[in-house]
Amino acid sequence: MNEPIAVSPKSFKSAVKPIWCPGCGHFSVLNAITKAMAALAIDKDNSVLVSGIGCSSRLPAYVDAYGFHGVHGRGLAVAQGLKVARPELTVIALGGDGDGFSIGGNHFLHACRRNVNLVYIAMDNEVYGMTKGQASPTTPMDWDHSKLTPHGPGVRPFKPAAIALAAGAPWIARAYSGNPNQMAKLIAEAIEFEGFSFIHVLSQCITFCPEQTDWKAIVHERSEPPLDSADLAARLFLADDGFATGLLYREPRATWPPPLHIHKNKNKNENEALAALAAAFAAQ
Amino acid sequence: MGDTQLSIAITGAGGAGVISCGELLLKAWARCGGRGLLRKAFGPQIRGGEAAALLKFTDHERYTAAGRYDIIVALDWVNFDRFQDEIIAGPDTVVICEDSERIPASLRGLPVIHHAFAQLASSSHPEGRMNMVAAGLLGHLLRLPMSALLEQALAKLANKPEAYRDGARACIASGYAASKDIDRPLPARDASGAWCLTGNQAAGFGALSAGVRFAAAYPITPASDALEWLAGGLEAVGGHLMQAEDELAAINMTIGAAFGGVPAFTATSGPGLALMSESLGLAVASETPLTLLNVMRGGPSTGIPTKSEQADLDIALHGLHGDAPHLVLAALDIPDCASATAWAVQLAQALQVPAIVLSDQFLGQSTAVVAPPRLPAALAAAEPTPSTTDEYLRYRLTASGVSTLAHPGDADARYTADGLEHNERGTPSARASDHREQLDKRRRKLESFDYGPDWGRCVGKGDTALVSFGSASAALDEAAARLAEQGAPVRTVALRLLSPLPVSGLELALAGCSRVVVVEQNHSAQLYHYLKGRLDLPLESLAIPGPVPLNPHTIAEAVGARQDA
Numbered sequence: 001m002n003e004p005i006a007v008s009p010k011s012f013k014s015a016v017k018p019i020w021c022p023g024c025g026h027f028s029v030l031n032a033i034t035k036a037m038a039a040l041a042i043d044k045d046n047s048v049l050v051s052g053i054g055c056s057s058r059l060p061a062y063v064d065a066y067g068f069h070g071v072h073g074r075g076l077a078v079a080q081g082l083k084v085a086r087p088e089l090t091v092i093a094l095g096g097d098g099d100g101f102s103i104g105g106n107h108f109l110h111a112c113r114r115n116v117n118l119v120y121i122a123m124d125n126e127v128y129g130m131t132k133g134q135a136s137p138t139t140p141m142d143w144d145h146s147k148l149t150p151h152g153p154g155v156r157p158f159k160p161a162a163i164a165l166a167a168g169a170p171w172i173a174r175a176y177s178g179n180p181n182q183m184a185k186l187i188a189e190a191i192e193f194e195g196f197s198f199i200h201v202l203s204q205c206i207t208f209c210p211e212q213t214d215w216k217a218i219v220h221e222r223s224e225p226p227l228d229s230a231d232l233a234a235r236l237f238l239a240d241d242g243f244a245t246g247l248l249y250r251e252p253r254a255t256w257p258p259p260l261h262i263h264k265n266k267n268k269n270e271n272e273a274l275a276a277l278a279a280a281f282a283a284q
Numbered sequence: 285m286g287d288t289q290l291s292i293a294i295t296g297a298g299g300a301g302v303i304s305c306g307e308l309l310l311k312a313w314a315r316c317g318g319r320g321l322l323r324k325a326f327g328p329q330i331r332g333g334e335a336a337a338l339l340k341f342t343d344h345e346r347y348t349a350a351g352r353y354d355i356i357v358a359l360d361w362v363n364f365d366r367f368q369d370e371i372i373a374g375p376d377t378v379v380i381c382e383d384s385e386r387i388p389a390s391l392r393g394l395p396v397i398h399h400a401f402a403q404l405a406s407s408s409h410p411e412g413r414m415n416m417v418a419a420g421l422l423g424h425l426l427r428l429p430m431s432a433l434l435e436q437a438l439a440k441l442a443n444k445p446e447a448y449r450d451g452a453r454a455c456i457a458s459g460y461a462a463s464k465d466i467d468r469p470l471p472a473r474d475a476s477g478a479w480c481l482t483g484n485q486a487a488g489f490g491a492l493s494a495g496v497r498f499a500a501a502y503p504i505t506p507a508s509d510a511l512e513w514l515a516g517g518l519e520a521v522g523g524h525l526m527q528a529e530d531e532l533a534a535i536n537m538t539i540g541a542a543f544g545g546v547p548a549f550t551a552t553s554g555p556g557l558a559l560m561s562e563s564l565g566l567a568v569a570s571e572t573p574l575t576l577l578n579v580m581r582g583g584p585s586t587g588i589p590t591k592s593e594q595a596d597l598d599i600a601l602h603g604l605h606g607d608a609p610h611l612v613l614a615a616l617d618i619p620d621c622a623s624a625t626a627w628a629v630q631l632a633q634a635l636q637v638p639a640i641v642l643s644d645q646f647l648g649q650s651t652a653v654v655a656p657p658r659l660p661a662a663l664a665a666a667e668p669t670p671s672t673t674d675e676y677l678r679y680r681l682t683a684s685g686v687s688t689l690a691h692p693g694d695a696d697a698r699y700t701a702d703g704l705e706h707n708e709r710g711t712p713s714a715r716a717s718d719h720r721e722q723l724d725k726r727r728r729k730l731e732s733f734d735y736g737p738d739w740g741r742c743v744g745k746g747d748t749a750l751v752s753f754g755s756a757s758a759a760l761d762e763a764a765a766r767l768a769e770q771g772a773p774v775r776t777v778a779l780r781l782l783s784p785l786p787v788s789g790l791e792l793a794l795a796g797c798s799r800v801v802v803v804e805q806n807h808s809a810q811l812y813h814y815l816k817g818r819l820d821l822p823l824e825s826l827a828i829p830g831p832v833p834l835n836p837h838t839i840a841e842a843v844g845a846r847q848d849a
Contacts, residue, residue, distance in 0.1 A: 016711055048692045049700075050540070060700045061711065066692040067700030068543050069712075070536065071566045077533040081540025081548070082692075084524050085498045089544065089692050110529035257524060273520040274493060281489070283314035283480035283653050 007041050009034040014064045019055075025177030025203030025212075026056050029123050032180045033063060033092070036187035047090040050079040052104060054096035055130050056123035056203070073104030076111045076120060083118045084257060090191060094121040098128045101137040101158045111196060112167035114256045119190040120198050122160060125205035125212065133208035145208065160200045162237035165230060165249060171197035172233070172249040176219045177204055179245065186247060195255050202243070218243045226250040288471045289342045290426075291350035293371045294418060296359035298326070298333040301415030306337025307651060308419050308440065312432040313341060314480045314653040317473035321347040322651040323833075326590040327366055334363035336371060341426065343471035347617065347652050348758045349833030353377060354468060357422065359401055359414050361386045369832055378466055380421070397464055408458040411451030420459025427470060430460050479656050483621035483647035484510035484551075486657060487577050488517055490622035491549045493659050494629035496575065497523035498548040500537035502530055505589040506645040507551040507579040514549070531559035535576070539567055542574045543701055545691030547633055551577035554596045555585065557640075561603045567638040568608040568726065570701040571679065571689070575629045580644040580754075582831045591831030592645035594754055595806040600640045601783055601814060609727045611639035612783035614754035616741060618647055622657035624780055627738065630663045635729050636689055642782070644805075646833055647755045660738065677708040681721055685729030730784050739779070739786035740793070746773040748799040750843065751790075751815070753779040755834075756805055762836030763803075767844060774843065779811075785818055794821055801826050801843055805834050 012034035020026050037047065047065040051057035053072035060067030070078050079093035093111075100108050100122045111120065126143075128134040134146045135153035138160070142152040161172050171193045175183035183201065190197035202219065204212035222244040227233040233249040292309075296302040303324055310322045320341040327333035340350045352374040358364060358381040364371075365388060373379075373391055380397045381387065387396065399421060405412035416437065423433040437452040481489075488510045491499075499518060501511035515525045523546075528534035534550045541548040552560060557578045567574055580596045582588030600612045611631055615624040625641050632639040676697040680687040687708075690697030704712040705719050713719075741757065744764055752760045757778030764776045777793050779786075794800055800819075802812040803826045812825035826842050828834060 044698060045695050046693055048544075058712075061702070064698060066698050068540070068570070069700055069702045069704060070539070070570075071563055071703055074532060074536040074563060077528065077536030078540035078543070080533075081498065081500060081526065081537030081542075082544045083540075084526055084537075085541035085546040085548070086544035086692065106529055107533055110533065257526075270521045273522075277489065277492070277517055277520060278479075278656070281479040281481045281485070281656075283311070283478040284317060284476055 007038040009038040012037045012044065012064050014062055016061045018062050019058055021207045023206035024055070025125060025205070026059065026123055028177040028180040029056070029121065029183065029201055029203055030059055030062055032175070032183035032187055033059070033121070035180070035184035036191065037065070039184065039188050040191060042090055042191070046088065047092070048082060050082065050091065050093045051075045052095040052099040053130070054099045054128070056094060056096040057099055059094055073099050073102070074107065075099065076104060076107040079118050080111060080114065080116045083116050087117070091118040092121065092191070093118060094123065096129075097122060097124040097126060097138045098136040101160060105137070109163070109167045112164050112169035112198065115168065115170060115196045115253055117195055117255050119187065120196065121187070121201060122199070123201045123203040124160065125203050125209060127205050127208045129205050129208055159237060159242065161248065162234065164198045165233050165237055168253075169198045170195045170251050170253045172200070173198070173247045174200045174202070174245045176202045176215065176245050178216050178219065182221065182245060189247060193250075195252055215243070219245055222246040222248060287343055288469050289340060290355070290468055290470060291341070291353045292339040292355040292357065292422060293353040294337040294339070294357045294359070294422075295364055295367060295371065296335060296415070297362040298335050300335070300359045301413055302335050302337045302359060304440065305415040305419045306339055308433065308436045309422055309426065310339060310651055310653070311436045311480055312423060312428050313426060313473070314475070314478060315432050315435070316428055317475045318471065319343060319345055319475050319478070319653045323349055323646065324649050325367065325370060327363065328588070328590060334366050336367055338371070341471050345652070345654055346758055346761050347650070348762050348836055349646065351835050351837055355380060355425070355466065356391065357381070357418055359418060361388065364388055399462060404458050404462060405455050409451040409454035411447045412455045413451060416452045416455035417459035420456035421463045423456070424460045424463035425466055430456065433460070475653060477656065478653050479619075480651060480653050481618070482509065482649055482651050483615065483618045483643055484579065484649060485513045486618055486621035487551070487615070487625040487641065487643060487648070488513040490625035490657065490659065491575060491577075491629055492517045492521060493622070494626035495547045495633070496549040496629055497521065498538070498541035498546045499523075499525045500528045500534040500541075500548070500550050501525055502528045502534040502552065502556060504553045504556045506581055506649050507553045507556070507577065510551045510577055510579065510648065531556040532563065535560040535563040538574045539563060539572050542572045543691070547573070547629060549575045549577070549629070551579065553579050553581050553589070554583045554587070554599070557596060557599055558603070561599070562605070564610065564638050565604045565606060565608050566703040568604065568610050569703045569705070571636040571726070572701065573632040573636050573638070575625065575632050575639045575641065577625060577641045577643060579648040580642060588831050590645065592755070592833060593806060593830030594644060594756060594804050595810065595829070596642065597753070597782070597804070597806070597810040597814070598808075600642055607723055609730045610637050610783065611635070611730065612642065613639060613781055614642040614779060615647060616754060616757045616778050616780060618650065618652045619654045619657035620780070621647055623659060627660045630660060634663050635686060635733060637730065642754055644755050678710045679706060679722060679725070680708045681725055684732060685725045685727070735781055735786060739781040739789050741778045741780070742775065742793045744768070744773060744775040746775050747797060748772070748774045748801065748843065749777060749794050749797045750774055750801050750803055750839070751777045751779070751794070751811070752803045753782060753811055756803055759834035759836045759839055760803055763839035763843065766836060766840040770844065772844060785814070787818055790819060798822060799824060803834070803839055805830050
């Protein structure tokens with residue numbers, strides 16, 4: 001990163017010790033988040049990390065900011081309600097592939113199309129780690145390491161970036177836990193982007209998917225500028241190997257709430273407004 | 285009670301406009317100082333099915349559904365048979381219809397007045413509609429000035445093409461002229477300063493008045509209109525309503541806004557409440573305040589979405605997983621939808637807990653002329669005992685059980701709210717002592733709070749008591765009045781606070797009773813079983829499932845008959 005670092009990333013870490021296994025990719029996501037927050041000198045008191053359930057969803061407690069650790073799959077809904085109610089806050093939603101693409105899949109689709117101005121970091125390790133190694137929506141079809149699906153899940157993997165694009169996300173990036181500096185830069189850009197910014201992080205699970213150490217050799221940084229039209233991005237996301245990193249697509253759109261929703265009478269006296277609503281009920 | 289009342293049922297195929305006709309009549313009646321109720325009965329289909337506007341004009345505001353109708357108006361007889369259980373004729377009932385050949389068996393032999401609705405409508409104006417002819421006709425029977433009818437019709441059609449307004453004017457005038465008088469006494473019209481609204485609108489208004497500035501919404505019958513009212517209401521006061529992708533999102537958006545410190549609300553009905561239940565547990569564990577209005581309908585599953593029942597008490601009380609103390613309130617009548625919801629918002633905020641307010645289709649979707657709702661005075665903020673350390677502990681153990689709630693933006697109180705069991709700081713913990721302390725704390729804050737006298741409405745004296753909750757209470761009051769007339773006075777107790785159960789208040793109210801009859805509109809006697817587990821009193825059950833509204837006469841008879849036995 002070229003920006004001068006005024007605050008130490010370490011100061012954004014809380015005193016709570018992560019529960020993750022040694023070698024877990026999520027450590028590097030935590031580092032990238034604190035680094036990005038430090039780089040932007042973000043006000044901790046006005047930042048909130050929101051998550052669902054899973055190994056990755058434990059992350060908010062490890063950051064010295066406000067946090068909300070909710071139920072499985074619903075972090076994005078909490079984050080959107082919070083951001084709409086308190087637009088001045090910096091809101092980062094995060095979670096894993098099971099949380100975001102399986103149980104929370106519907107919220108993922110609608111968060112992409114609703115385009116509330118927040119960051120969503122999906123930490124994808126292609127496995128349910130917290131429940132000890134079951135296949136997730138992004139697990140390869142033939143991955144036969146789970147007792148639950150001894151012959152492999154036999155289901156085509158979910159393509160997060162392609163689906164985010166189809167659902168209308170205006171800003172899509174991919175990062176890799178083996179490259180925290182690139183990830184930190186992407187997170188900082190995502191925070192600054194006006195709209196729903198989705199970062200798909202390949203974050204390895206050393207415990208249940210040790211084969212993911214091979215990702216190091218496969219991951220490749222996309223050097224071209226981000227695509228700015230959905231049709232080109234669709235070709236990229238459907239054709240690529242899923243290991244291209246960087247900011248892949250950026251096409252700003254109107255965010256929610258739309259201007260008409262941001263009521264016309266911001267400074268109107270609340271009591272007067274309530275009295276007018278009451279008067280409309282008058283029978284005589 | 286010596287009351288004068290007139291009840292009119294207007295039926296027709298869905299889309300014939302009977303509900304609009306009923307609304308017009310009630311509003312015109314109210315404008316002239318009258319009191320009354322419009323109950324809306326629908327089939328399951330929204331368009332093309334059947335609809336009935338069930339009007340009751342009264343001289344009091346204890347609104348129950350009419351047991352029998354004095355006048356039954358059929359714009360057509362399409363699907364009338366589906367209302368057979370609900371639209372009951374008495375010996376003096378007059379039938380007004382166009383097609384007397386097709387009068388259903390249940391209404392044969394009654395006096396019939398013929399009106400050629402269709403012909404009157406089309407000959408009055410090319411845009412003429414039968415329902416406006418009926419409005420004119422019934423308006424005349426109600427001795428309303430034609431100006432009052434026109435005023436309401438034109439207001440309703442203000443944004444429609446001029447021809448529609450001309451059509452309505454012409455049809456109301458021809459209906460008015462064609463009306464044949466029926467000699468029935470009319471209730472006095474002496475109300476002033478009254479409101480005319482539905483329970484769902486009242487609930488929205490109550491929420492807004494108590495400070496709600498965010499709502500998340502997923503449509504469901506019969507709760508959607510509370511949310512629709514709030515969409516405009518919130519915009520007017522600078523808040524937001526978000527339409528969610530499902531109930532799971534709606535409750536979690538509500539939690540998100542509430543975590544941000546903005547009082548938040550959502551509304552749903554049984555199936556939606558089931559979907560929201562997991563996250564209500566999250567709100568309990570993370571101590572996030574929110575208010576959820578549950579407008580009950582016939583269940584289980586899709587059940588009878590358009591009709592009323594009180595069958596969600598069990599899920600509201602016991603539907604959460606784990607030990608999850610939370611608030612459950614019930615609105616007793618249409619204005620109480622505002623008061624109870626406002627109180628729920630205040631309590632939820634003060635106690636940092638989710639509150640479920642139970643209403644039902646009868647309260648939620650009926651329009652009534654009522655005295656303006658009495659909104660609760662602001663609660664004195666529950667003051668947590670000051671901390672002895674500098675460190676902010678979100679879930680600090682206090683005598684009241686309530687700890688200081690910081691919000692994002694507050695300086696140096698950063699914490700992570702958690703659905704995982706946690707210690708005082710909020711750090712996840714599976715330790716037995718932390719679990720026990722937090723369980724105790726969450727229960728203590730609800731059980732040690734003084735809810736004051738608003739936990740219920742207790743009326744009358746007698747050895748026998750009738751106990752109910754929610755909308756059943758109006759039927760109970762009427763039943764009690766009948767029993768008093770028969771020389772068997774009873775006391776009635778209607779619960780507004782269901783959880784935590786106001787045990788000492790109930791025991792005091794029911795002291796000395798030899799019989800306590802628990803009356804409710806469901807099949808499995810949910811309130812009865814709930815009370816039986818908590819009160820050492822001679823309880824009996826009178827549980828009658830929906831969707832036909834509880835009939836005061838039936839209640840009085842059942843209580844009286846058992847008394848005799």
